Amino acid sequence: MKNPLSAEILSVGTELLLGNTTNTDAKDISVYLSELGINVFYHTVVGDNPERLKSAVSIARNRADIIITTGGLGPTCDDLTKQVLASAFGLELIFHEELAEEMRRYFRETIGTNSMTENNLQQAYLPEGCTIFHNEWGTAPGCAFESDGVHVIMLPGPPRECNAMFKTCAEPYLRALSDDVIFSRNLHIVGRGESSVEQQLRPMMSELTNPTLAPYAKEGELMLRVTAKAKTAAEAEALTLPVVERLKAELGDVIYGIDAESLEQVVLERLKEGSMKLCTAESCTGGMIAKRITDLKGASEVFLGGAVTYSEESKIKVLGVDPSTIAAHGVVSIETAMEMAECARELFGADIALSTTGLAGPEGDGSHPVGTVFVALATESETYITQLSGGFGRSRVRNFASSCALDMARRYLEGLPVIVEYFKK
Amino acid sequence: MKNPLSAEILSVGTELLLGNTTNTDAKDISVYLSELGINVFYHTVVGDNPERLKSAVSIARNRADIIITTGGLGPTCDDLTKQVLASAFGLELIFHEELAEEMRRYFRETIGTNSMTENNLQQAYLPEGCTIFHNEWGTAPGCAFESDGVHVIMLPGPPRECNAMFKTCAEPYLRALSDDVIFSRNLHIVGRGESSVEQQLRPMMSELTNPTLAPYAKEGELMLRVTAKAKTAAEAEALTLPVVERLKAELGDVIYGIDAESLEQVVLERLKEGSMKLCTAESCTGGMIAKRITDLKGASEVFLGGAVTYSEESKIKVLGVDPSTIAAHGVVSIETAMEMAECARELFGADIALSTTGLAGPEGDGSHPVGTVFVALATESETYITQLSGGFGRSRVRNFASSCALDMARRYLEGLPVIVEYFKK
Numbered sequence: 001m002k003n004p005l006s007a008e009i010l011s012v013g014t015e016l017l018l019g020n021t022t023n024t025d026a027k028d029i030s031v032y033l034s035e036l037g038i039n040v041f042y043h044t045v046v047g048d049n050p051e052r053l054k055s056a057v058s059i060a061r062n063r064a065d066i067i068i069t070t071g072g073l074g075p076t077c078d079d080l081t082k083q084v085l086a087s088a089f090g091l092e093l094i095f096h097e098e099l100a101e102e103m104r105r106y107f108r109e110t111i112g113t114n115s116m117t118e119n120n121l122q123q124a125y126l127p128e129g130c131t132i133f134h135n136e137w138g139t140a141p142g143c144a145f146e147s148d149g150v151h152v153i154m155l156p157g158p159p160r161e162c163n164a165m166f167k168t169c170a171e172p173y174l175r176a177l178s179d180d181v182i183f184s185r186n187l188h189i190v191g192r193g194e195s196s197v198e199q200q201l202r203p204m205m206s207e208l209t210n211p212t213l214a215p216y217a218k219e220g221e222l223m224l225r226v227t228a229k230a231k232t233a234a235e236a237e238a239l240t241l242p243v244v245e246r247l248k249a250e251l252g253d254v255i256y257g258i259d260a261e262s263l264e265q266v267v268l269e270r271l272k273e274g275s276m277k278l279c280t281a282e283s284c285t286g287g288m289i290a291k292r293i294t295d296l297k298g299a300s301e302v303f304l305g306g307a308v309t310y311s312e313e314s315k316i317k318v319l320g321v322d323p324s325t326i327a328a329h330g331v332v333s334i335e336t337a338m339e340m341a342e343c344a345r346e347l348f349g350a351d352i353a354l355s356t357t358g359l360a361g362p363e364g365d366g367s368h369p370v371g372t373v374f375v376a377l378a379t380e381s382e383t384y385i386t387q388l389s390g391g392f393g394r395s396r397v398r399n400f401a402s403s404c405a406l407d408m409a410r411r412y413l414e415g416l417p418v419i420v421e422y423f424k425k
Numbered sequence: 426m427k428n429p430l431s432a433e434i435l436s437v438g439t440e441l442l443l444g445n446t447t448n449t450d451a452k453d454i455s456v457y458l459s460e461l462g463i464n465v466f467y468h469t470v471v472g473d474n475p476e477r478l479k480s481a482v483s484i485a486r487n488r489a490d491i492i493i494t495t496g497g498l499g500p501t502c503d504d505l506t507k508q509v510l511a512s513a514f515g516l517e518l519i520f521h522e523e524l525a526e527e528m529r530r531y532f533r534e535t536i537g538t539n540s541m542t543e544n545n546l547q548q549a550y551l552p553e554g555c556t557i558f559h560n561e562w563g564t565a566p567g568c569a570f571e572s573d574g575v576h577v578i579m580l581p582g583p584p585r586e587c588n589a590m591f592k593t594c595a596e597p598y599l600r601a602l603s604d605d606v607i608f609s610r611n612l613h614i615v616g617r618g619e620s621s622v623e624q625q626l627r628p629m630m631s632e633l634t635n636p637t638l639a640p641y642a643k644e645g646e647l648m649l650r651v652t653a654k655a656k657t658a659a660e661a662e663a664l665t666l667p668v669v670e671r672l673k674a675e676l677g678d679v680i681y682g683i684d685a686e687s688l689e690q691v692v693l694e695r696l697k698e699g700s701m702k703l704c705t706a707e708s709c710t711g712g713m714i715a716k717r718i719t720d721l722k723g724a725s726e727v728f729l730g731g732a733v734t735y736s737e738e739s740k741i742k743v744l745g746v747d748p749s750t751i752a753a754h755g756v757v758s759i760e761t762a763m764e765m766a767e768c769a770r771e772l773f774g775a776d777i778a779l780s781t782t783g784l785a786g787p788e789g790d791g792s793h794p795v796g797t798v799f800v801a802l803a804t805e806s807e808t809y810i811t812q813l814s815g816g817f818g819r820s821r822v823r824n825f826a827s828s829c830a831l832d833m834a835r836r837y838l839e840g841l842p843v844i845v846e847y848f849k850k
Contacts (some may be wrong), residue, residue: 286719
């Protein structure tokens, strides 16, 4: 067949249109298809309605080489995907005694009953001449067939079954159709905005075709994806290398990781590598840094704890900040932030301590604009301080301040300059 | 216009087709549309490709009364939703100096810089004659227009912006199109599972038609939505009243709020009403309770601070837990949890203190199963303790434990029995 192939994911289920469930099947299958080098150009969701499903199929077959349906293969009268698809492609549904037997066995062995209701047998009908996808995770089998130059793959809707059957049945079927392999690398960036990076990289993005380069903004961070296509995984990977090197040269150490899980995961790993212990003293971020670190497995190896000192008294009483520092400079100040980090480091007996104090909003303090946050990193020999300003509402100020703190730790642990201009904007 | 109206949600973004993000916008908007009595018959996802977007628009306008687009309104060259939609409906894009000025102000005030890149101004162009949807949560404005008998609504892609703008801008616009008024009440429940509540309420759900009753499970909580349709808001509201009363009688005080923003918001309000101050001492939840409370505006009025005592030493050194308590009973124990809460209450000078200690996993401690968490609430006169067991992975254990702690505070502040059986399962 022609390459690259294009696919449409056609999800069937009124529950999706009511917003009762999120279409994670389409997301998961999209990831798998992209790994297989198959372009996904459309997702369509349609309800349990034969007329509208039929119309969606007639649109899909005209614009895709592969139609992958999810849902509507079960035993109830709402489940009509097979009937509509078979009829659209002029195929009969054939009863498979072997599938009926599998179902009876499934009921006996897993549900422990012989009381399989008759409607379950509807699932043993599949389009004539199809490749049967046996379902080891539920009762509804899937299938694949080719008709009229279009490949149709039908998978059950429950995400566990859909994912498992894609991997074990649909993926081998699809691999046999295409020669290309896709490989991608994700570069993770914190501290620079999407539009400024995009402006800088625009010439490079338009010049590149294989690999391609695309930016994705996500919760105050930016991800750059470099995607290459080739005959083998090794070739595709080799194509990405020079682009990754160019990006590193272009952007430098604001790239906190390549194919990294998260900024906090990188910090956790650097702490482990250096056998260093971390603690926190948070005011305006209110526990967010501690939460992000302790979201991770293995946090207890590197994280000793933290103080959330939301009130002025708690900064003094819990952390031991000198009242005269606060009296002289205020709670939101360079001096208080630095002393919070230094006190926390002492209190918890940690190697490094992160602190935040600032105004997440919506109320200000009369002397600093909302969004002003001081972030400090105390180490054995030195205390670093960054002032953030501006922001986009309480949640983003907090999120950004916690990312800034984590990135200061990352930079320190990697031996980079701790303070960078990017954060000051 | 004819009723009921039908809508198609057209989400634009290559990241959706690559499976980098899940289409939660389509799900959320579907829920809102269903509350408005508008039928959703299709979701379509298309990439940042003008030809395919154009073709998707031409299909959608022939089968829907309302097209709601999400995504593709930003400043980068991939953002082409407005251009394609305007051209499909034969409308010019008009530059709005007022929007440009809003953007400049946004950059000055929130990012604290005059360095807004020129590409941002692309966002100030909107189709001629449209209703402008101002974006208070980001920079890209949305809009709505009617052309050729079809209503087009364009919303930005980031879920926070999309949701907020749907509620504040699109919903009033859509309400004006229909004669029926929809009114709904949400009952928020914590501590009971979806299937057990569903089983209990199934007869009631099948019996009801107007209002309807539907359950939605969400991050360890359950929401019951009662939705009525009538000619006026007052009539619709009146229809919901007896059902809400029946649900209250049926479920009792596990309902923590009606149309509540969140459990932590209810706790915050109860604390304010009682002029009470809260503090926390968190081990396995690692700052999550503090984070949830400080996510809220006005947290500083009621929250003094917290200790995240992840290590054994920090429980002793920071909180002042007696080492012999830990030696005798272990870190994960009723006694340690209670003492953590009592010590925190003293340390921060709070009226009530919440504590957690347990095993979020994946590693256990050899003596308790993963998922065991002790949650305590210390008050002036008494300390309450709940043991949680079981769990569904690290993130759910932590989330559930923090909800349980917050609900203990809520129950105490509302004068209800603090300890309930539900949590023990």
